[in-house]
């Protein structure tokens with residue numbers, strides 16, 4: 001039972017729904033000096049240029065750390081590195097607390113969106129955070145009107161963390177296989193060929209399962225330790241139980257657009273499993289990765305996780321344990337409660353999707369999922385919307401589906 005927790009993933013946590021906001025609805029316009037600074041900052045990262053990057057910083061610990069990071073990332077094949085200040089949801093975040101950190105300076109702080117893409121990625125992965133800028137006074141002779149970047153962690157006390165990356169923890173080496181770009185630290189890379197072989201097998205399984213077109217290639221990020229993984233995802237969950245997960249981020253500055261999915265593998269835990277278990281876990285995760293282009297904010301967790309479990313191809317060992325349920329599990333039932341309960345919810349969700357496939361076929365599942373994920377703003381509750389889509393795409397009522405599911409769980 002404990003082993004199955006390996007299949008848990010936090011893709012749903014990365015997909016926080018939000019109302020789409022057009023670029024025109026801004027609370028304020030960031031200073032032109034800050035905008036120019038961020039343009040150069042992104043370009044310096046993109047071109048691996050520490051000297052250009054250095055020109056954007058005020059002296060301090062953040063500067064030192066970033067100059068180390070950009071050297072650590074020397075081999076990372078960026079196609080896009082773009083950082084922009086966002087004022088769709090907040091204006092200048094430099095509260096009195098933040099201003100007091102920089103006595104005698106003018107201070108501005110903005111939410112930022114960090115869009116990165118590697119050479120194999122057709123879309124950007126979306127990160128976010130908050131950057132603080134300081135200056136002594138306006139300086140029209142300066143490229144950034146006097147502004148310099150001083151911190152990305154002033155909002156940490158509010159649990160608003162800035163995205164961090166593998167290269168923030170040490171130098172990064174690259175490994176390639178037919179369908180993957182792998183990022184890991186150099187000491188680990190020589191041991192990863194067996195991992196990429198398993199990934200290739202798992203992706204083949206997940207691709208065979210999913211009837212719609214899929215991306216050709218994916219990025220794999222492989223932190224060395226649990227602590228490093230925790231630092232990257234800023235997650236307080238017990239990461240020791242995670243084997244792998246997918247994160248894509250959502251670009252909310254232009255509606256609700258899932259970013260490029262990146263697959264994180266928790267190597268210490270991954271190696272505990274035999275090859276069959278590893279392939280099953282990764283084929284689950286690759287289903288999440290494969291289906292990101294057609295997902296949406298109103299897809300319930302049980303649909304995502306049930307579908308991914310079927311893609312994984314491992315038996316639903318625990319589906320028939322406990323009481324016979326009367327309704328599909330709610331999103332919170334995948335993250336709260338006992339380990340046994342959570343594992344059972346995954347397995348019962350798997351049976352729900354298997355029942356759909358048995359009655360309607362995999363093409364119908366894809367049609368259902370595609371439609372369910374397509375809408376950004378829907379009338380009524382999510383359950384009402386789900387029932388509509390079930391009727392439209394499957395010719396079932398939700399009650400019929402639940403009844404067939406309960407039959408299979410007896």
Ligand SMILES: [Zn+2]
Nearest residue numbers: 008009305308
């Ligand atoms: Zn999952």
